[in-house]
Amino acid sequence: MQINEFFIVFPEGDVQEIYKKLPFNTLVDMNGNVLSLPLPTNKMIVFKVVAIKTEEKTGVSETYHFLDLLSAEELEEYI
Secondary structure, three states: OOEEEEEEEOOOOOEEEEOOOOOOOOEEOOOOOEOOOOOOOOOOOOEEEEEEEEEEEOOEEEEEEEEEEOOHHHHHHHO
């Protein structure tokens, strides 16, 4: 039996478990929920998935999604 676990890693190094795998370059909120485009405003806390690493252990697969915080200027193109 294989257990799949998924995590998001914030820029500061904090790790939070999430419920599903995220695609690369996806925009997410602080809970790892995928945001739909266009965004309603650029005054939001939005992260972008910039790297994905999977570690295989006996019976467990851990996938880490590394996030980068986007600035208000960077969010302008998603409005």
